[in-house]
Amino acid sequence: MSARDLVADFIVPVVGALMCLTPAATRPTLQFGVRVPRERAGSAVILRERRAYYWRTAAIGVCCTVVAVTVEGYGSWWLSRIILLLEVAANLGCFWAARRKIAAVKNAGDWFAGQRQTIVTDTNWRTDPPRFPVGWLIPALAVTAATAAVGALRYPDLPAHITAGLGGPGHQAPKSVVSVFSVVACQVYVTALWTGLILIIYRSRPDIEATDVTASSLRYRRFLAAVTRALLTLIALVDVSLLLVALRQWQLVRLSGPGLALPVLPFAAGVLLLAAVAMRAGQGGSRLNGNLRGLAPAAGTDWDDDRFWKAGLLYVNRDDPGIMVGSRFGAGWTFNFGNPTAWLIMAGIVAAPAGLAAIGAAAGM
Amino acid sequence: MLLSIEPDGPVPIYQQIRDRIVEAIAGGMQPAGSALPSTRGLAVDLGVNFHTVNKGYDLLRQEGLLRLNRKSGAVVRRDAGSGPPDPGWAQDWTTRLRTLLAEAAAQGMPAEDIGRYCRAAVAAFAFPAGAEEGTGSEGPL
Numbered sequence: 001m002s003a004r005d006l007v008a009d010f011i012v013p014v015v016g017a018l019m020c021l022t023p024a025a026t027r028p029t030l031q032f033g034v035r036v037p038r039e040r041a042g043s044a045v046i047l048r049e050r051r052a053y054y055w056r057t058a059a060i061g062v063c064c065t066v067v068a069v070t071v072e073g074y075g076s077w078w079l080s081r082i083i084l085l086l087e088v089a090a091n092l093g094c095f096w097a098a099r100r101k102i103a104a105v106k107n108a109g110d111w112f113a114g115q116r117q118t119i120v121t122d123t124n125w126r127t128d129p130p131r132f133p134v135g136w137l138i139p140a141l142a143v144t145a146a147t148a149a150v151g152a153l154r155y156p157d158l159p160a161h162i163t164a165g166l167g168g169p170g171h172q173a174p175k176s177v178v179s180v181f182s183v184v185a186c187q188v189y190v191t192a193l194w195t196g197l198i199l200i201i202y203r204s205r206p207d208i209e210a211t212d213v214t215a216s217s218l219r220y221r222r223f224l225a226a227v228t229r230a231l232l233t234l235i236a237l238v239d240v241s242l243l244l245v246a247l248r249q250w251q252l253v254r255l256s257g258p259g260l261a262l263p264v265l266p267f268a269a270g271v272l273l274l275a276a277v278a279m280r281a282g283q284g285g286s287r288l289n290g291n292l293r294g295l296a297p298a299a300g301t302d303w304d305d306d307r308f309w310k311a312g313l314l315y316v317n318r319d320d321p322g323i324m325v326g327s328r329f330g331a332g333w334t335f336n337f338g339n340p341t342a343w344l345i346m347a348g349i350v351a352a353p354a355g356l357a358a359i360g361a362a363a364g365m
Numbered sequence: 366m367l368l369s370i371e372p373d374g375p376v377p378i379y380q381q382i383r384d385r386i387v388e389a390i391a392g393g394m395q396p397a398g399s400a401l402p403s404t405r406g407l408a409v410d411l412g413v414n415f416h417t418v419n420k421g422y423d424l425l426r427q428e429g430l431l432r433l434n435r436k437s438g439a440v441v442r443r444d445a446g447s448g449p450p451d452p453g454w455a456q457d458w459t460t461r462l463r464t465l466l467a468e469a470a471a472q473g474m475p476a477e478d479i480g481r482y483c484r485a486a487v488a489a490f491a492f493p494a495g496a497e498e499g500t501g502s503e504g505p506l
Contacts, residue, residue: 120369121410126402205410213367303372305412320412321405 016061033312116300139236207284219285237270382421393491
């Protein structure tokens, strides 16, 4: 099975399903990137646009999957990737169409008029912060260490040329420390990158609702704990996928036909687990234990900060020292594109694999 | 402690931060010796500029309510049980209180209602047992 077949058989339908279901994980007060007062969350325009989004994106997902499976084995290797890009672009178009209609009704009706708009924080978040679950990082570190140990033991017996690349038979590269341990470098990169991002998330601000302060603070703690554990499990499973790739490169395991897809399975399982946890918890824990509502009196309604969200997806606020904030669409976090530190981190995320690729190219990979 | 601000409100944000912390100290939520978040941490949590929080904390330091230290961070210095305020403070406070009460009188609020609101506000503060009768620093408004 080639990389193109995998895109058709796994990525296109999974991406389509995740984008279709994303509104279900989004906060009721943040509809398609538009902040609305809680009492307006069930407005006719919102319900109508949600229904339309579900139907449109479901149809796009089915069409793209059918096309991707149909063209399997034909045309260029890039064809399946183009289908994936078109699918994402079409789904984003559905998102922006819904956003435009909801924002128009919100602005016409001046939904926040007369409301006391507040930002609320719980100082206990800083004086009694949640602990990063270090124990859940051990599997990823153990898999990486095991891969490096197997590579070190196998190195003397490897032939002068080994298979390079992550998908398909790949091409042959001369044996060297760089070519043999490139997969271990990928594992270190993935583990370090995501661990670093999670640590930043732990220092970011919690998503606390002004209309439900104490309960939403408790729910956010549970959400953060659950998503962090799912992310650390995903990191471990990505490392297992890379271990399987390494075992094939080091000629310890021979895979052929559909067996070539085996390394993808742990990664796919991790993505589905993370998606399931995010869907169950909802953004900031908004789908967790609704009966906690009302522990403390409302401190007004959430501040209408739409002006800082470009296209409803990108957060740009120069005055906000936060590097990452809760995302508006789906469950998770996004960078503050108005923060120079966030740009430095994004540059590092891009530069590290580019540097690894350059080292690999220099080593003849 | 829950801290809420109105970013688009008429009161500057640093003043709102200062006011909410003073209320938390008086209400017993932040007793003397308790820690407040670092300026950077609170700025991230509120999504406001670091200097805005710094200005609010600095006001509290000047008023003697907060101790700022590089190692221990921001710590509440005094509360309702810390004894009489510093000399001279009551005079300044009385001037501000007169203005506040004058606003109610100018709007036509009856004296009994003004007194009732004042008693209700004071009743929400966390005075130590037996301290409600005053400390001898009272004076004519």
